[in-house]
Amino acid sequence: MLRVKNLTSGYDRSQILFDISFEVGPGEVVCLMGRNGMGKTTTVRALMGLLPAWDGAVEFEGRRLTGLSAARVARQGLGLVPEGRQVFSNLTVHENLLVVAANRRGEAQPWTVDRVYELFPGLHERNGSYANLLSGGEQQMLAIGRALMTNPRLLILDEATEGLAPVIRDQIWACIGRLRQLGQSIVVIDKHIQRLLEVADRFFVVEKGRTVWSGAPSRVRAEEAVVKAYLSV
Numbered sequence: 001m002l003r004v005k006n007l008t009s010g011y012d013r014s015q016i017l018f019d020i021s022f023e024v025g026p027g028e029v030v031c032l033m034g035r036n037g038m039g040k041t042t043t044v045r046a047l048m049g050l051l052p053a054w055d056g057a058v059e060f061e062g063r064r065l066t067g068l069s070a071a072r073v074a075r076q077g078l079g080l081v082p083e084g085r086q087v088f089s090n091l092t093v094h095e096n097l098l099v100v101a102a103n104r105r106g107e108a109q110p111w112t113v114d115r116v117y118e119l120f121p122g123l124h125e126r127n128g129s130y131a132n133l134l135s136g137g138e139q140q141m142l143a144i145g146r147a148l149m150t151n152p153r154l155l156i157l158d159e160a161t162e163g164l165a166p167v168i169r170d171q172i173w174a175c176i177g178r179l180r181q182l183g184q185s186i187v188v189i190d191k192h193i194q195r196l197l198e199v200a201d202r203f204f205v206v207e208k209g210r211t212v213w214s215g216a217p218s219r220v221r222a223e224e225a226v227v228k229a230y231l232s233v
């Protein structure tokens with residue numbers, strides 16, 4: 001579904017990505033891991049068209065994404081939940097979900113506000129609240145709900161559990177598990193290996209702008225010390 005091959009990119013003249021390669025198959029949950037500052041968010045920015053790719057290729061469902069504007073990449077069916085959530089703070093929960101609703105690719109069972117509320121009952125209870133009055137966890141759920149309302153073929157979650165209380169994190173992990181059961185393809189950027197092992201089909205480790213290790217959950221378990229060494233400061 002998504003094929004990223006030898007991607008390089010950076011900011012101005014500062015190269016951050018040197019060789020990023022990974023793939024996501026239909027219905028797969030793929031995880032990008034790595035220490036802070038290793039280039040995971042930059043990878044996401046480059047594949048979403050928010051940052052130009054310098055070299056390499058990004059293909060999505062057989063189409064080349066490199067060189068397309070961010071708006072056109074989104075229209076191909078990539079939905080991003082960015083680090084730091086970024087919901088519309090001056091709109092209510094309900095309005096946040098409605099304003100982005102789109103089913104451009106004609107999905108047979110599109111996401112609706114009611115389906116998002118079913119996934120996150122807590123949001124339903126707060127549907128009239130302005131987004132800036134929500135807790136961090138509720139904002140994260142709203143950010144995910146909002147991305148789902150665009151009916152993305154591929155959902156990208158950048159540090160969706162970061163900075164949340166354990167009980168709220170559990171709800172986000174449960175949501176990711178549920179989306180996987182529904183066949184949603186997802187790229188997850190996160191560091192919680194134990195939780196990732198429950199939901200991810202494949203893992204890629206990013207180190208200084210390069211994908212340096214990859215494997216299925218069985219390989220992560222077999223080489224846990226190696227993987228943890230990549231993640232420890």
Ligand SMILES: Nc1ncnc2c1ncn2[C@@H]1O[C@H](COP(=O)(O)OP(=O)(O)OP(=O)(O)O)[C@@H](O)[C@H]1O
Nearest residue numbers: 011014016034035036037038039040041042043083
């Ligand atoms: N706008 C920017 N301009 C210049 N350099 C940047 C910019 N944003 C990030 N960087 C640098 O790019 C490198 C990779 O950052 P990136 O955010 O991709 O890392 P990350 O792996 O996602 O880590 P984190 O978990 O901290 O977000 C870092 O050295 C960072 O300082």
